[in-house]
Amino acid sequence: MGLLRKTSASLRYGTATATQSGGMDQLLRNPAIVNGLRKVESRVARLSGSSALPGINAGASRVINSGGKRLRPALTLATAMALGKTPDRRVITAAACVELIHAGSLVHDDLMDRATERRGAATLNSDLGDGKALVIGDFMLARAGLAAITSVSRPVAEVLAATVVELAEGQYLETTDLFNPRRTEASALRSITGKTAALFRASCLVAAVCAQASPEDRARMAAYGERFGLIFQILDDLLDLTATSEQLGKPAGNDLKQGVYSLPLILSKANFLTNGDISLQRGISDEQVAAILAQLRQTTMVETTIEYCRGLAAEALAALPEIGDHEIAGILRSLPTAYINTIIRTINRPALTSTS
Ligand code: IPE
Ligand code: IPE
Ligand code: MG
Ligand code: MG
Numbered sequence: 001m002g003l004l005r006k007t008s009a010s011l012r013y014g015t016a017t018a019t020q021s022g023g024m025d026q027l028l029r030n031p032a033i034v035n036g037l038r039k040v041e042s043r044v045a046r047l048s049g050s051s052a053l054p055g056i057n058a059g060a061s062r063v064i065n066s067g068g069k070r071l072r073p074a075l076t077l078a079t080a081m082a083l084g085k086t087p088d089r090r091v092i093t094a095a096a097c098v099e100l101i102h103a104g105s106l107v108h109d110d111l112m113d114r115a116t117e118r119r120g121a122a123t124l125n126s127d128l129g130d131g132k133a134l135v136i137g138d139f140m141l142a143r144a145g146l147a148a149i150t151s152v153s154r155p156v157a158e159v160l161a162a163t164v165v166e167l168a169e170g171q172y173l174e175t176t177d178l179f180n181p182r183r184t185e186a187s188a189l190r191s192i193t194g195k196t197a198a199l200f201r202a203s204c205l206v207a208a209v210c211a212q213a214s215p216e217d218r219a220r221m222a223a224y225g226e227r228f229g230l231i232f233q234i235l236d237d238l239l240d241l242t243a244t245s246e247q248l249g250k251p252a253g254n255d256l257k258q259g260v261y262s263l264p265l266i267l268s269k270a271n272f273l274t275n276g277d278i279s280l281q282r283g284i285s286d287e288q289v290a291a292i293l294a295q296l297r298q299t300t301m302v303e304t305t306i307e308y309c310r311g312l313a314a315e316a317l318a319a320l321p322e323i324g325d326h327e328i329a330g331i332l333r334s335l336p337t338a339y340i341n342t343i344i345r346t347i348n349r350p351a352l353t354s355t356s
Contacts, residue, residue: 024339026331027074036077036087036095037070043096047143048103059124059136060143063103067119072203073099075228078332079207079221082323093151094206097144097160102199104140105167107133112171113258120249156206163202170194179259181279188263192233193226200229220321227316228336231309235343237262238305241296242347253289256280267308268301306340306352313337 027033048060073095080091087095109115110123111133117123125133141164148157173191177183204225208218237255241264245252255262259280281288313336323329337354344352 024069024071024074024335024342026338027078027335028069028071030078030327030331032081033074033077036092037074039087039092040070040073040077040095040099043092044099044103047096047100047147048140050143051139055132056136056139059128059132060103060140063107063124063136063140064100066121068099068103070099071232072102072199075200075203075225076207078328079204079225080211081325082321082328082332083208083211083213083217083221084324085207085211088210090152090156091207091210093147094156094160094210095203097148097152097156098199098203098206100140100144100147101160101164101167104137104144105171105195105199107137107140109171111137112175113254115250115254118250152206152210155209159202159205159209163198166194166198168194170196170198174260177261179280179282180261183261183266185263185266188261188266189230192230192237192263196233196236197226197229200232201226217321220319223319224316224332227312227319228339231312231316231336231340234263234305234309234312235340238264238302239343239347241265241293242302247346253286253293256289256292257284263308264301264305265296267304268296268299302347302349303352306344306349309340310337310354313340 028037044064045061048064049057051057051060076091076095076098077087080087085091106118107124110118111125111130114125115123116126123133124136128136145157145161145164148160170191170193173187173194177187177191201222202225204221205218208221213221237260239248240252240255240262243252251257255265259282261280280292284292316336317333320329320332323332341353
């Protein structure tokens, strides 16, 4: 079983993977969160099976049932509780919409990446072809928007619709910089903010909106979610360059093959350039990928990237509002650093672990 994924078809929140064992375990095992996620799960299942076309239902349900940590809806539930709101029907539906958008975006992402495997299983594009995968992904994004407007509220629907816009823009920006060795840190940051951090931000913000939190608390939780989302994507990018395919449940080094100059690569480059240049080429072989990965291991990429993430974790913590519920406060406070430490353990660099 892969270290970084949930492979079970039926979701088992009690089963920790290595990624969860530190950073996410507290969040995903909290009894109130587990209870809320059960409800979210049946809402997501209903929504993903709600097309008039059985083929779409089968495809969308397959994606939903293939696993996934449910990290974003867990953040929605935690934020609601942090702001004094017991998750009600609206919060549960908002969390389900967030997960449906995430899952739909993965379907599109796999299509763009020509990925054959996710969560240890075949992707929709590899199984059904690009056309069907494209429209099933569309269905999932659109269905989330419809549920948000009919069953949550207009403000929440607006947040989610704006997030899908950002997601598309972030993914688009990535394509404009493929195979561009001059991609800048700012450009990579803008892309990952749109494609990943925006949905983490929205996961927290929709709960704050449902909780009728003050504008300041909304902004604080949104900033927390965004910073954590950035950490999450940057470490996913780092793992692509440092972990094995078996650990990931998706092919390692895929970003290199796709020509993505991810942030860890950009951050490492200044040091790396003194020894020679990395230049990603179209159609590089597995051997060439392995050679680049080996060269990268000689750089300070891991250290620099972890340092960068620690800065974001500090910002996430500083953004958190006053939280009355001590347990939820502890979970949200420890999540960014604990997650960074879990990744450090996964890539076997214990010396980089920090408790602060
Ligand atoms: C994968 O996200 C996509 C990225 C933003 C890196 P997750 O790792 O949260 O995906 P699942 O839902 O748990 O498979
Ligand atoms: C995350 O980017 C994709 C989305 C936010 C939709 P990646 O391309 O890095 O995600 P993985 O590595 O395929 O899971
Ligand atoms: Mg991808
Ligand atoms: Mg990735």
